[in-house]
Amino acid sequence: MGEHVMEKWQFGHRARLAISRVESERIDGQAHAARAMWNQLHDLWMMTPRCQRSLVRMDQTLRQARKEIDWYAVLPAQAAQAVLKTYIQAWRNCWEGRADEPNFKARHRSVMSVDIPQGRDLNIKRVHRRWGMVTIPKVGRVRFRWTRDLPVGKRADADNRISGARLVKDALGWHIAFRVQTLEPASAPHTGPEVGIDVGVNVALALSDGNHQTHDDWLTDTEKAKLLRLEQRAARRKAHRQPGERTSRRLHHTYDRIHGLRARAKRRHQDWQHQTTTAIADTYGTVVVEHLQITNMVKSAKGTIDQPGKNVAQKAGLNRSISGEAWGRTVVLLAYKTARRGGTLARVPAPGTSRRCSMCGLTTPGSRESQALFVCKNPGCGWSGNADLNAARNILHLYRMGHALVPAAGRAVVRRAKRVKPAAAR
Numbered sequence: 001m002g003e004h005v006m007e008k009w010q011f012g013h014r015a016r017l018a019i020s021r022v023e024s025e026r027i028d029g030q031a032h033a034a035r036a037m038w039n040q041l042h043d044l045w046m047m048t049p050r051c052q053r054s055l056v057r058m059d060q061t062l063r064q065a066r067k068e069i070d071w072y073a074v075l076p077a078q079a080a081q082a083v084l085k086t087y088i089q090a091w092r093n094c095w096e097g098r099a100d101e102p103n104f105k106a107r108h109r110s111v112m113s114v115d116i117p118q119g120r121d122l123n124i125k126r127v128h129r130r131w132g133m134v135t136i137p138k139v140g141r142v143r144f145r146w147t148r149d150l151p152v153g154k155r156a157d158a159d160n161r162i163s164g165a166r167l168v169k170d171a172l173g174w175h176i177a178f179r180v181q182t183l184e185p186a187s188a189p190h191t192g193p194e195v196g197i198d199v200g201v202n203v204a205l206a207l208s209d210g211n212h213q214t215h216d217d218w219l220t221d222t223e224k225a226k227l228l229r230l231e232q233r234a235a236r237r238k239a240h241r242q243p244g245e246r247t248s249r250r251l252h253h254t255y256d257r258i259h260g261l262r263a264r265a266k267r268r269h270q271d272w273q274h275q276t277t278t279a280i281a282d283t284y285g286t287v288v289v290e291h292l293q294i295t296n297m298v299k300s301a302k303g304t305i306d307q308p309g310k311n312v313a314q315k316a317g318l319n320r321s322i323s324g325e326a327w328g329r330t331v332v333l334l335a336y337k338t339a340r341r342g343g344t345l346a347r348v349p350a351p352g353t354s355r356r357c358s359m360c361g362l363t364t365p366g367s368r369e370s371q372a373l374f375v376c377k378n379p380g381c382g383w384s385g386n387a388d389l390n391a392a393r394n395i396l397h398l399y400r401m402g403h404a405l406v407p408a409a410g411r412a413v414v415r416r417a418k419r420v421k422p423a424a425a426r
């Protein structure tokens with residue numbers, strides 16, 4: 001009898017809410033209160049002398065504020081606690097080098113969201129093949145699209161359950177993201193081939209075996225033209241506004257349409273990322289990627305006031321195309337999906353992978369001919385080929401030579417699976 005090893009998983013499942021306008025506005029109100037609370041906490045934190053800052057003190061202030069300020073009361077107590085926790089966590093992330101300092105949240109630039117940290121408050125039920133019902137605090141019972149089996153009702157237990165949720169708004173309206181925990185039999189090791197992957201300059205994802213993954217533009221030409229027109233219109237209206245004048249309804253409407261188009265592009269991008277990473281995780285047993293520190297790249301380009309960075313504009317372009325969180329998200333998805341299929345995601349150090357020749361292994365000055373084509377200037381080699389393919393092959397080679405980085409402790413890239421012994425060993 002083989003040993004049944006079980007793995008714990010935690011993942012998010014997002015579903016669209018079917019709610020009335022009134023319900024939607026009520027959640028809007030909660031999200032605005034949550035954002036205002038964040039800003040007030042930040043204000044308080046910055047004004048408090050360093051030695052007096054503490055979680056307890058912030059909590060007391062929060063409770064007091066809820067009593068005194070009417071509109072804070074629209075926010076359920078649990079959601080308010082979650083704001084505080086997230087705020088403190090944001091400082092921890094900063095102190096431990098994972099993120100920038102927390103900042104104020106601007107009305108139009110931050111994602112609207114409300115936490116429902118306790119799973120038992122949700123009372124989820126399936127009412128139809130395609131619909132589920134969930135309780136949203138201070139809003140009531142609402143329907144959501146049922147697109148995958150969730151561990152609720154009789155299927156729920158200590159190991160398989162929904163431990164909480166978060167409401168998130170995008171251009172399509174309010175969604176609910178469930179935090180799902182499951183305990184499943186561990187998958188057998190994936191025996192598929194190894195592959196190196198590079199973020200391409202010419203192709204979206206370059207694979208070391210030449211199986212490159214590309215995509216079309218996220219918006220059609222018509223949609224792009226429309227977006228440009230709307231952006232120009234918004235700029236014109238903004239320019240004609242008097243100082244201190246409020247944003248007009250027409251300008252708000254134009255902004256909404258711009259957000260709608262950008263959200264459409266983002267959805268298409270994310271669909272593509274999901275499909276592509278699933279296909280890669282299905283096919284390959286070991287996936288090797290470059291270890292890029294994206295926040296550092298973005299930061300270093302700007303430099304400081306005394307020492308401004310070089311080629312800021314060019315780097316800003318690169319940064320915009322890399323962040324957009326695209327690559328980071330691709331890696332997160334790959335890590336999660338390979339692990340789920342018994343595969344491995346490995347990271348190798350980045351420097352030099354695009355300048356070294358993947359045939360002879362030498363970095364000869366002047367080797368890279370252009371963005372698209374790599375030509376090796378080593379007289380004994382002379383290999384030439386797609387520049388992205390060359391980098392992807394180098395990445396795989398680094399892994400095979402034992403250069404994979406060990407993930408830093410406490411910095412879980414994926415909530416990878418803790419291996420646990422079954423409760424009763426048979």
Ligand SMILES: [Zn+2]
Nearest residue numbers: 357360376381
């Ligand atoms: Zn060469």
